[in-house]
Amino acid sequence: MARKRIRIDLEDSDGAKYNFSLEGNVTREKMLKIFELMNLMNIEEPEGGGVPLDSIGAKIWNIIDKNFPMGKFTSSMILEKYEDEYEEPIKLSVISTYLSRFAVKGKVMREKQGKEWAYQILKIAQREKSGP
Structure with a gap:
């Protein structure tokens, strides 16, 4: 199994920089512990979202974050929202690929429902499983 390496670089509203590395x-x-630590330090996204929407992956994540912060969604639902929001065509296979990558990265949870996959943002899924 390949060694995983994750690096998170953040900057808070006061200009302080934080670097987290996991290997x-x-x-x-x-x-989740890293996210809890970020929460304790009160690190929030900058005004306007902070993530430039200059890539397909960023645009897809923006759709997920904005439209499906709770509850489950499918690649077909993302396709519809993407084309409405950005007024540009995208293939369902491209969306499915990005959703699969998000699942591997631990950003979303996925489970088979019938013939397609259903996804849910991971931090919401964890709260539901562990209770309030």
């Missing part, structure tokens, strides 16, 4: 056996629980 080796990176688990979902370890990633």
Whole structure:
């Protein structure tokens, strides 16, 4: 199994910079601890979202974050929202590929529902499983 390496670079509203690096056996629980630490430090996204929408992956994530912060969604639902929002065509296979990558990266959880995959943002899925 390949060694995983994740690096997170952040800057807060006061201009302080934070660097997090995880190497080796990176688990979902370890990633959630990093997010909890960021929450304790009160690091938030900058005004306007902070992520430039200059790539397809960023645009797809923006659709997910904006339209499906809770609940499940499918690649077909993302396709519809993407084409409405950005007024440009995109293939369903491209969206499916990005959703699969997001699942591998631990950003979303996926499970088979009938003939297609259903996805859910991971931090919401974790709260539902562990209770309020």
